[in-house]
Amino acid sequence: MSKVYLALQDNDVSRYIVEAIEEDNPEVTVIHNPAMIRIEAEGHMVVKRETVEEKLGRDWEVPELHLNLITLGGNVDEDDDQLSLSWNS
Amino acid sequence: MAAKKLSLKDKYSLLTRDLDWEFSYQDRKEAFPFEEFEGIKITDWSKWEDPFRLTMDAYWKYQAEKEKKLYAIFDAFAQNNGQLNVSDPRYVNAIKLFLTGISPQEYQAHQGFAHIGRQYGGVGARVACQMQSLDELRHVQTQVHAMSHYNKFFDGFQNWSHMQDRVWYLSVPTSFFHDARSAGPFEFLVAIGFSFEYVLTNLLFVPFMSGAAYNGDMATVTFGFSAQSDEARHMTLGLEVIKFLLEQHEDNVPIVQKWIDKWFWRGTRLLSLVGMMMDYMLPNKVMSWQEAWEIYFEEAGGALFKDLARYGITMPKYAELVEKEKEHVSHQTWWTFYTHGHAAGFHTWIPTDEELDWLSEKYPNTFDKYYRPRWELARKLEAEGKRFYTKALPQLCTTCQIPMLFTEMDDPTQISYRDTVYKGERYHFCSDGCCDIFNDEPEKFVQSWLPVHQIFQGNCGGPGVEQVLGEYYKMNLGADNLDIKGSPDEKRWKQWKGVA
Numbered sequence: 001m002s003k004v005y006l007a008l009q010d011n012d013v014s015r016y017i018v019e020a021i022e023e024d025n026p027e028v029t030v031i032h033n034p035a036m037i038r039i040e041a042e043g044h045m046v047v048k049r050e051t052v053e054e055k056l057g058r059d060w061e062v063p064e065l066h067l068n069l070i071t072l073g074g075n076v077d078e079d080d081d082q083l084s085l086s087w088n089s
Numbered sequence: 090m091a092a093k094k095l096s097l098k099d100k101y102s103l104l105t106r107d108l109d110w111e112f113s114y115q116d117r118k119e120a121f122p123f124e125e126f127e128g129i130k131i132t133d134w135s136k137w138e139d140p141f142r143l144t145m146d147a148y149w150k151y152q153a154e155k156e157k158k159l160y161a162i163f164d165a166f167a168q169n170n171g172q173l174n175v176s177d178p179r180y181v182n183a184i185k186l187f188l189t190g191i192s193p194q195e196y197q198a199h200q201g202f203a204h205i206g207r208q209y210g211g212v213g214a215r216v217a218c219q220m221q222s223l224d225e226l227r228h229v230q231t232q233v234h235a236m237s238h239y240n241k242f243f244d245g246f247q248n249w250s251h252m253q254d255r256v257w258y259l260s261v262p263t264s265f266f267h268d269a270r271s272a273g274p275f276e277f278l279v280a281i282g283f284s285f286e287y288v289l290t291n292l293l294f295v296p297f298m299s300g301a302a303y304n305g306d307m308a309t310v311t312f313g314f315s316a317q318s319d320e321a322r323h324m325t326l327g328l329e330v331i332k333f334l335l336e337q338h339e340d341n342v343p344i345v346q347k348w349i350d351k352w353f354w355r356g357t358r359l360l361s362l363v364g365m366m367m368d369y370m371l372p373n374k375v376m377s378w379q380e381a382w383e384i385y386f387e388e389a390g391g392a393l394f395k396d397l398a399r400y401g402i403t404m405p406k407y408a409e410l411v412e413k414e415k416e417h418v419s420h421q422t423w424w425t426f427y428t429h430g431h432a433a434g435f436h437t438w439i440p441t442d443e444e445l446d447w448l449s450e451k452y453p454n455t456f457d458k459y460y461r462p463r464w465e466l467a468r469k470l471e472a473e474g475k476r477f478y479t480k481a482l483p484q485l486c487t488t489c490q491i492p493m494l495f496t497e498m499d500d501p502t503q504i505s506y507r508d509t510v511y512k513g514e515r516y517h518f519c520s521d522g523c524c525d526i527f528n529d530e531p532e533k534f535v536q537s538w539l540p541v542h543q544i545f546q547g548n549c550g551g552p553g554v555e556q557v558l559g560e561y562y563k564m565n566l567g568a569d570n571l572d573i574k575g576s577p578d579e580k581r582w583k584q585w586k587g588v589a
Contacts, residue, residue: 002388002391002392002395002396003388003389003392004392005389007295009314009318033296033299033375034299034300034302034303034375035298035299035302035303035310035314036295036299036302036314062097063097063141063143063147063151064151066151066155066318066321066322067151067154067155067158067318068318069318069321070294070295070298070314070317070318070321071291071294071295071317071320071321071324072321072324072325073324073389073392073393074392075140075328075396076140076141076325077140078097078140078141078142079096079097079098079142080096080097087392087395087396088396088399
């Protein structure tokens, strides 16, 4: 299985998004580089609105992810409740 | 009672797909005249998927927010004299190359997407290209705004738009985009949307920008990451395009594969500039070019091509050669700029002792064997007061327009040359990859505007190199070019920092 990944700008909002991703995907690896945080996982990863809202303590829409997103790898599927990344092989 | 909020999927369908209309009295083929000539077969545009389901209203909302964040940082950077906080004045030369080499191509990408956004019969593709076109315009604008601050304090930023289609090394990225923009709409999308955006731009905008942060350049890292947040969407579009074309018709597979091969090769040649920026132009280093290549091409690109294998798509041609080149290209490219430093619009230098040691550590198979001895020779010559600048103009590859500087990979002391004859004229290339591209479309590439040929033909002023550089390129000679040692940039920096 190949790795999917997300890279986020290292800032106060991303910190909570990363916490949410770690909670929903216990197998992810988090790597800190200058000014950015890279989160990778084998095959699949999901960012759930509900968990991010809980961590942030406010409403959060999935497309808001774009404000802090630097790059990603994997097939994307997004709806009102989640954004997922996956490889089919 | 307030109206129920639409779901993302419903909104996308109403604000994108629902904008299309049936052609009742016009021929659809006449409305979209470029859709068929490349041989791509589309049977059902409604199968087009936009995974982000982004609609125009949400696009404006989030882009506006990105801009507000970005410009607040530009203001803070300027008001706090951020230019004094960069690691070393040498660093600024990397962003001179960025402004002159890369930002004008953002504008070409904007023009390209605006054009093809008109050419597709499917409304989903048209809307996605329209957004990408606006993104690319935003990128060139924010880059120019960010770097205009440096223009107040450093040489080499003043004539980027004039230089774009004149200067010998800037013709490399410029002709890359000219090639893509003069192709058909599907090739453009595979070239820029997929091969470039998905497979290669990460190498520029992710590790290099992280490096900008590490060198104290808050403005550049911020525009870089802000641009790259759009790229994440572009990458996803690029991948969807490929899947869509491959699912539409099996006849599309060999055409798409040919374009992937071509544009992957062209892209890796173009990125030799970025390799040099990472290994030689960032005084504080984040990772080597080789390491970046392994993460963002071999690992990320490998995953992608494994995923596409079910459509019959294979790794791009010459990927094995490129795997060897990652240990060589940055060194060969910086050496070329160092020895042509009188003709470059930025400063060049010999790496410091610590940097040479870092390169030895990062490139254990190649650096000490092939490249360190060159720098030791350069240093000896410099100490004798004979800093080396070559007197000759380089021979250029007809396809990528890069001087013949790359070597054979099984013999890194032998320059790689290829040639072919077309209609009685001989054409020269840096590699089999570039030669193949020419042979596939010779009638296109014989028209290449090759800067060195143009100089010799007398089309760039002259007769001397100095006149070409000063009058035709509009470089400020003695300020923009030559070694960083003794440059006005270096002198000013020392004054600001209060060192002799």
